[in-house]
Amino acid sequence: xxxxxxxxxxxxxxxxxxxxxxxxxxxxxxxxxxxxxxxxxxxxxxxxxxxxxxxxxxxxxxxxxxxxxxxxxxxxxxxxxxxxxxxxxxxxxxxxxxxxxxxxxxxxxxxxxxxxxxxxxxxxxxxxxxxxxxxxxxxxxxxxxxxxxxxxxxxxxxxxxxxxxxxxxxxxxxxxxxxxxxxxxxxxxxxxxxxxxxxxxxxxxxxxxxxxxxxxxxxxxxxxxxxxxxxxxxxxxxxxxxxxxxxxxxxxxxxxxxxxxxxxxxxxxxxxxxxxxxxxxxxxxxxxxxxxxxxxxxxxxxxxxxxxxxxxxxxxxxxxxxxxxxxxxxxxxxxxxxxxxxxxxxxxxxxxxxxxxxxxxxxxxxxxxxxxxxxxxxxxxxxxxxxxxxxxxxxxxxxxxxxxxxxxxx
Amino acid sequence: xxxxxxxxxxxxxxxxxxxxxxxxxxxxxxxxxxxxxxxxxxxxxxxxxxxxxxxxxxxxxxxxxxxxxxxxxxxxxxxxxxxxxxxxxxxxxxxxxxxxxxxxxxxxxxxxxxxxxxxxxxxxxxxxxxxxxxxxxxxxxxxxxxxxxxxxxxxxxxxxxxxxxxxxxxxxxxxxxxxxxxxxxxxxxxxxxxxxxxxxxxxxxxxxxxxxxxxxxxxxxxxxxxxxxxxxxxxxxxxxxxxxxxxxxxxxxxxxxxxxxxxxxxxxxxxxxxxxxxxxxxxxxxxxxxxxxxxxxxxxxxxxxxxxx
Numbered sequence: 170x171x172x173x174x175x176x177x178x179x180x181x182x183x184x185x186x187x188x189x190x191x192x193x194x195x196x197x198x199x200x201x202x203x204x205x206x207x208x209x210x211x212x213x214x215x216x217x218x219x220x221x222x223x224x225x226x227x228x229x230x231x232x233x234x235x236x237x238x239x240x241x242x243x244x245x246x247x248x249x250x251x252x253x254x255x256x257x258x259x260x261x262x263x264x265x266x267x268x269x270x271x272x273x274x275x276x277x278x279x280x281x282x283x284x285x286x287x288x289x290x291x292x293x294x295x296x297x298x299x300x301x302x303x304x305x306x307x308x309x310x311x312x313x314x315x316x317x318x319x320x321x322x323x324x325x326x327x328x329x330x331x332x333x334x335x336x337x338x339x340x341x342x343x344x345x346x347x348x349x350x351x352x353x354x355x356x357x358x359x360x361x362x363x364x365x366x367x368x369x370x371x372x373x374x375x376x377x378x379x380x381x382x383x384x385x386x387x388x389x390x391x392x393x394x395x396x397x398x399x400x401x402x403x404x405x406x407x408x409x410x411x412x413x414x415x416x417x418x419x420x421x422x423x424x425x426x427x428x429x430x431x432x433x434x435x436x437x438x439x440x441x442x443x444x445x446x447x448x449x450x451x452x453x454x455x456x457x458x459x460x461x462x463x464x465x466x467x468x469x470x471x472x473x474x475x476x477x478x479x480x481x482x483x484x485x486x487x488x489x490x491x492x493x494x495x496x497x498x499x500x501x502x503x504x505x506x507x508x509x510x511x512x513x514x515x516x517x518x519x520x521x522x523x524x525x526x527x528x529x530x531x532x533x534x535x536x537x538x539x540x541x542x543x544x545x546x547x548x549x550x551x552x553x554x555x556x557x558x559x560x561x562x563x564x565x566x567x568x569x570x571x572x573x574x575x576x577x578x579x
Numbered sequence: 580x581x582x583x584x585x586x587x588x589x590x591x592x593x594x595x596x597x598x599x600x601x602x603x604x605x606x607x608x609x610x611x612x613x614x615x616x617x618x619x620x621x622x623x624x625x626x627x628x629x630x631x632x633x634x635x636x637x638x639x640x641x642x643x644x645x646x647x648x649x650x651x652x653x654x655x656x657x658x659x660x661x662x663x664x665x666x667x668x669x670x671x672x673x674x675x676x677x678x679x680x681x682x683x684x685x686x687x688x689x690x691x692x693x694x695x696x697x698x699x700x701x702x703x704x705x706x707x708x709x710x711x712x713x714x715x716x717x718x719x720x721x722x723x724x725x726x727x728x729x730x731x732x733x734x735x736x737x738x739x740x741x742x743x744x745x746x747x748x749x750x751x752x753x754x755x756x757x758x759x760x761x762x763x764x765x766x767x768x769x770x771x772x773x774x775x776x777x778x779x780x781x782x783x784x785x786x787x788x789x790x791x792x793x794x795x796x797x798x799x800x801x802x803x804x805x806x807x808x809x810x811x812x813x814x815x816x817x818x819x820x821x822x823x824x825x826x827x828x829x830x831x832x833x834x835x836x837x838x839x840x841x842x843x844x845x846x847x848x849x850x851x852x853x854x855x856x857x858x859x860x861x862x863x864x865x866x867x868x869x870x871x872x873x874x875x876x877x878x879x880x881x882x883x884x885x886x887x888x
């Protein structure tokens with residue numbers, strides 16, 4: 170009797186492994202280690218399990234920073250079925266080395282080409298889709314409303330107004346702009362916006378795609394505008410030794426007035442005591458008149474590694490997270506914007522402002538370190554940081570960047 | 580008479596087996612084998628592998644392209660590489676301060692007073708805590724606005740100095756942080772050395788009128804030579820592999836001013852923005868050659884001393 174039993178067992182097991190409809194496995198690796206993203210993803214998984222009780226989900230949780238190097242190991246050594254990553258050029262190394270699976274079929278079957286249209290371009294390489302976006306968020310200037318009022322400053326709409334506002338704040342003994350550049354990337358936000366406003370979206374994309382030399386006079390024009398803030402000392406002092414979080418207390422304590430950041434800064438600022446009454450948001454002001462406003466809106470994504478053992482379940486999961494209702498509730502907890510245009514509008518005033526801004530945007534950039542390849546991004550942001558400390562070194566910096574560009578985009 | 584008695588069995592001459600014959604020569608190798616195997620697999624082979632990788636252009640995932648000495652040619656034209664080497668030399672020179680400082684503290688603590696054991700362990704404390712913690716503590720110490728050092732410098736000079744934000748000072752700030760545990764390490768080496776000093780020699784020297792500097796320089800320090808040698812070795816190697824403090828305190832910044840070779844290698848090959856295994860391997864090879872100079876110097880000295888007894 171016994172051997173026959175185990176024979177049945179083996180038969181059942183192989184049946185199950187063949188990917189039958191009633192038993193499956195799904196391994197997910199993510200970098201959602203911060204409290205809000207973690208809680209949000211737990212809710213998503215609960216929802217998915219409730220609808221698919223037959224699929225056993227294993228969720229491997231990585232530290233946000235450590236994940237960036239871990240993913241290179243696990244994609245080659247022990248690929249999960251779903252992995253979190255980022256859109257744009259950031260996913261190119263994995264796509265080009267064949268580590269991500271083409272999921273154009275998921276997009277076609279679920280009508281995602283319409284509902285996720287805004288992120289379509291940043292998910293496409295070689296005309297194929299390589300993942301599903303689940304959230305994005307706006308960048309812009311977060312400022313202290315009360316400080317602006319006390320100094321009689323209106324929300325600046327143009328560059329001249331913006332510089333004038335900085336001057337006024339500086340005169341009043343307040344650091345106009347908070348920033349912490351130790352981790353380099355906050356400088357990327359400034360470069361992106363200045364370039365998008367001075368030269369426009371197409372130029373910025375050509376630059377990050379390596380088609381334009383950094384020694385081009387139009388790039389230099391961007392730094393000239395930047396210099397108008399650096400030379401008079403409108404940025405927080407000693408920012409090179411600070412992380413972006415280290416600069417936040419300056420805003421909270423009212424020692425600094427503005428911070429160009431992603432919307433994720435709202436949660437910690439509110440936790441530190443700011444409210445909707447004294448914390449505001451405005452779009453980065455216009456510089457060259459007539460250039461349509463484009464924005465930075467980094468998109469976070471989920472992908473299927475090409476070595477996934479359960480691709481069917483993984484595709485099911487991707488289709489699930491692309492759904493408007495799932496994206497609504499997910500981003501509600503996350504405090505970010507759903508990518509699916511059928512999702513409900515956010516109720517939070519900052520998200521609402523961001524939603525309106527991004528809907529009217531001419532085009533969306535990912536972020537300097539996602540649009541430009543990693544090596545270029547690293548060298549570029551290091552140059553930006555140096556410029557913000559030593560603006561006189563500009564020519565040297567640009568020459569160095571040009572050297573890097575010549576090597577990176579062969 | 581001379582006939583052999585057939586009843587007595589002839590004793591065969593003793594023929595030991597291969598094992599018995601060679602046991603004495605084989606046994607040490609057998610005992611060494613596991614260790615040597617590990618050393619081979621985890622140290623020797625990887626060294627050659629990374630030298631091999633340094634001739635390729637490889638992102639760690641895709642196909643590796645042979646470019647010969649291309650990576651090394653690029654290194655010669657790389658400002659960041661020269662910054663790293665310059666900083667490595669700074670580290671090497673300033674780190675050596677740990678040896679006299681450790682000796683001074685050791686001599687200071689080498690007395691029998693009530694509670695000296697507690698004081699000694701307190702001095703040894705910085706070596707026990709992790710380098711990462713040391714790095715964090717010192718970055719708060721230097722932190723702009725709220726750091727103790729910053730506020731102190733503000734009171735003294737009227738303007739706060741943010742060490743880690745200043746490209747000319749940041750490396751010195753990190754080395755100072757590194758010296759703290761390194762001095763403790765050298766101190767403990769010297770403390771054990773001082774225990775082994777021959778009291779009769781001291782006594783004799785004292786009778787001959789030696790005291791103060793001449794006592795220290797001519798009597799005590801020569802007897803501490805083994806301790807000095809070890810302290811030199813660990814300090815030089817510690818300086819060359821200074822990675823954790825740089826990574827924690829400045830991440831190589833501001834704009835790359837505090838990079839050292841080991842950090843630059845990590846940055847190029849393994850960090851968030853680095854996907855250049857070949858280039859990283861080339862930097863590692865250069866670092867390896869520099870280390871080899873020191874290591875072979877030490878090994879040669881060690882061997883000659885052992886030979887001479």
